Amino acid sequence: VKILEPLKSFRHVFPWILYHHEHIDGTGYHGMKGWRIPYASRIIAVADTYSAITMKRSYKEPRTYEEALEIIPGEEKQKKSGFAEILKQIGRFLKNWGWTALLLASVLVIGYYTLFPSRGYFHSDCTDTLMWALASRESGQLFDPEFKYACLLPFGTSIIMWLLIPLTGGTMTTHVVGMLLFMLLYTAALVWMIRQMGCSWWWVSVTVLAELMLCSGSDKLREIFWGHTIYYSLDMLFLFVGMGLVFRFLDMQRRLNGGEESMRVVVGMAAVFGLTGIWFILTGMDQIISMAIFALPLMAAVAAERWLDGSSKVLSLRNIQAGCLFCMMALGMAIGYFLTARIAAADGIAAKYEEAFSTYSAMKTWPDHVREFPVACLMLLGADMKENEMLMSMHSVWGLLTVVTGVLLLVIPVIALCCYKKIEDEKLRILILTYWFMTAVLMMGYILGKLYTAKWRLSPLVAFSAVVSVLFLRWAFAQIEWRRVMTLVMLPVFAVCLYNGYSILIMPADNTADNDLYLLADRLREYDLDYGYATFWNANGLTIVADNEIRCRSVRIDDDGFCAPYYYQSRRSWFDDQEGQERYFLLLTRAEARQIISGEPELAGKRTEQHLVEDQYVIWVFEENIF
Secondary structure, rough: OOOOOOOHHHHHHHHEEEEEEEOOOOOOOOOOOHHHHHHHHHHHHHHHHHHHHHEOOEEEEOOHHHHHHHHHHHHHHHHHHHHHHHHHHHHHHHHHHHHHHHHHHHHHHHHHHHOOOHHHOOOHHHHHHHHHHHHHHHHHOOOOOOOEEOOOOOOOOHHHHHHHHHOOOOOOOHHHHHHHHHHHHHHHHHHOOOOOOOOOOHHHHHHHHHHHHHHOOOOHHHHHHHHHOOOOOHHHHHHHHHHHHHHHHHHHHHHOOOOOOHHHHHHHHHHHHHHHHHHHHHHHHHHHHHHHHHHHHHHHHHHHHHHHHHOOOOHHHHHHHHHHHHHHHHHHHHHHHHHHHHHHHOOOOOOOOOOOHOOOOOHHHHHHHHHHHHHHHHHHHOOOOOOOOOOOOHHHHHHHHHHHHHHHHHHHHHHHHHHHHHOOHHHHHHHHHHHHHHHHHHHHHOOOOHHHHHHHHHHHHHHHHHHHHHHHHHHHHHOHHHHHHHHHHHHHHHHHHHHHHHHHHHHOOOHHHOOOOHHHHHHHOOOOOOOEEEOOOOOOOHHHHHOOEEEEEEEOOOOOOOEEOOEEEOEEEHOOOOOOOOOEEEEEEEHHHHHHHHHHHHEEEEEOOEEEOOOOEEEEEEEOOOO
């Protein structure tokens, strides 16, 4: 207290410190007893005792948390204060139920974002899953021959949307509810995989917290994972389920090879074997990118783990069983791939999105891509410090924490690979190898191919590194000599997780005011317009935001100012004359309007009405279809 006396801001804590050696019966330093002892002093007394028991001192070794809770109530004078018993009850509650609260809180935070704030970040790129489901509903086929798909994902969230459409239609409600269900399936798949690794529920909840929050660190990551589903988030779900099946197979294999030859084990192993094949058929239907991100890395990891295990002969029963599993996965993947390819070819359907994985970039650009790779990962996580920004600003501090977290997520898997020979857990070894095979595929696509054009294509790497890092830290935490180091390593990661969660919670539930799509929908309703055209970024997004009460189709305006149908993510019939439609609109930015007036004045001359929206957009009205 004497030391702190010059610091006026600490005056209110002086009594807490001064009386924390008092006892309820008055036998302390100052003879204070009973209710006169400040509550804060009583709490500090218990905390001081706990610290003394659990910390290493020159004269004693540290005791465990459980031992401390048993010893503290034995300190009679402390026990009389009642706070030791409260501490014990809190500890018991956290041990038994704290993981539930952590897991539930993580899911609720992302659920809140998905249902409410995500609407404000919605744009036309987020419509793909729902548009595919609507195309299937309208055509009555798996693939609509009239629809031009960005990519072919017959096994994905579009199935959920397809089921919801009869209930809520092609609306924003269908979209956000579908994405909520996807998020719950994603979390359930992750939980199931971790449990198959034998992790406690506390480690399950910690891993889920890290995964959900780190996948929500930037606007782009939130869009990729919770705003819509395409290869990147979908393949992570596929991977979690696939690895869970592999881990389950290993459990059955261990029981069978260990002498437990009951019919239940044999049937269980056969069932898991068959389910793995079915899963790879279904996921293989999503074509080459799903194979590259999910199937091939997992298959390679299963094979490599057996190859690197020098303790068993090449043709041992264990290796033969693993080889059969590998063949089943390969066969399932091939069947799924060719099934979709055949259906698509029969209807003349093609998707060009996969070219990002299948074509090279210029060789002279490869060194630049290598340098950009780590920065791209950091930016995905949400690090966005600007040049000349103050180093010690609050935004900069959190940015630096994000950078530290990003570096850890890149470095920890490297350390895990270096520790590979020390790790006896076969499942953890497969997890680490899968990560590195996936990394190799993505780095090849980023450095040698054209993934560099969109940094968010690295999102599976960011998502998987969070899972691998936490589960490796779990292993490292069990090594006594590493425990304190691992605790320090986890601190910045979970600080960023908490910050990301807080950032979502302070987002307003109704934050659509800054999204132009909602403004444009209101103006079109005001002018009684319900069918027309706009360029891609205002077309499909506007249709969904308006709950399909307004249908806006996508057009392209070329450099010469000519307006033409843009069939990407569209049906050809959408550009035909619509039955009963008397007025059509063309929604343009003012720059686009000037282009058309300059390049195609006859189209501009056909408009019968013109409306300005916020001095930024122009709505032209026509008495007939412009195509």
